[in-house]
Amino acid sequence: MTATSTPALSLEFFPPRDIAAQERLVRAAKQMLAIQPRYVSVTFGAGGSTRAGTADTVRMLQNLGCDAAPHLSCIGATRENLRDILSAYREQGVRRLVALRGDLPSGMGGDAGELRYAADLVAFIRAETGDAFHIEVAAYPEMHPQAASPAADLNHFVAKVNAGADAAITQYFFNADAYFDFVDRAQAKGVSIPIVPGIMPITNHSQLVRFSEMCGAEIPRWIRLRLAEFGDDKASIRAFGVDVVGALCQTLLDNGAPGLHFYTLNHAEAPLAIWRELDLG
DSSP: OOOOSSOEEEEEEOOOSSHHHHHHHHHHHHHHGGGOOSEEEEOOOGGGTTHHHHHHHHHHHHHTTOOEEEEEEOTTOOHHHHHHHHHHHHHTTOOEEEEEOOOOOTTOTTOOOSOOSHHHHHHHHHHHHTTSSEEEEEEOTTOOTTOSOHHHHHHHHHHHHHHTOOEEEEEEOSOHHHHHHHHHHHHHTTOOSOEEEEEOOOOOHHHHHHHHHHHTOOOOHHHHHHHHHHTTOHHHHHHHHHHHHHHHHHHHHHTTOOEEEEEOTTOOHHHHHHHHHSOOO
8 A cells, every 4th residue: 555645535424403503513614624625424313314404414515615425324215215315416416425224223123125235225326326426335444343254244345345336434443453454355355446544533532432332443442541541631532532543544644545534523623633633745
């Protein structure tokens, strides 16, 4: 892998739940436009519970001048429903999607929808729209929490690539070796698309632990111990997080990562502080 001099930055936001949250998101997005992200993605709730909110947030970010990519899940959806969503996004001027399987909401039982896997969704998008959309998919350097094994997880990823994905965004991680090992194994399977590392800023200890338990991301012991030591000292946690995550990002870029995808949690301060730490000259 060779280093890149102009890494691509992308950002993830989530739909705000009220007017105050919307105003915070607009402020954060405007702040982060200064570093010229290639695109921004917008998440949705389980089972499409906030699909309308996703479309509205995409439109808002488009109005700010962003290339906005909605997350699209196939769980609980019919082909007809997905066809309508794709048509609406095309009319809205969306040209990039993040295609995901999604999570089965509680109460839905076994009704996973007509498409069961992200690879099925990617293939459906390609069959319906050709090359109208640039398709991002998910990758899991430390293995998807529901995967049977690392090998099975890698095979699922390769299937998404072979179905027509253009690029991948990883789940966040704090061990650079996990990322490089995953990229090497994917390339050995013939994968040539960019695999962009997902980056989670560290700003809140309990929140980070909760997120990591849900998604299967490992927090190294030394980081957990340092965060526990800081207690409720938010300023120290933020400063430590900038140092740790900034060093991780620099290692990734120095060793050939094609860019960085920040999970912003709708806040600009930590991603901007990390970005400023990087030697991009």
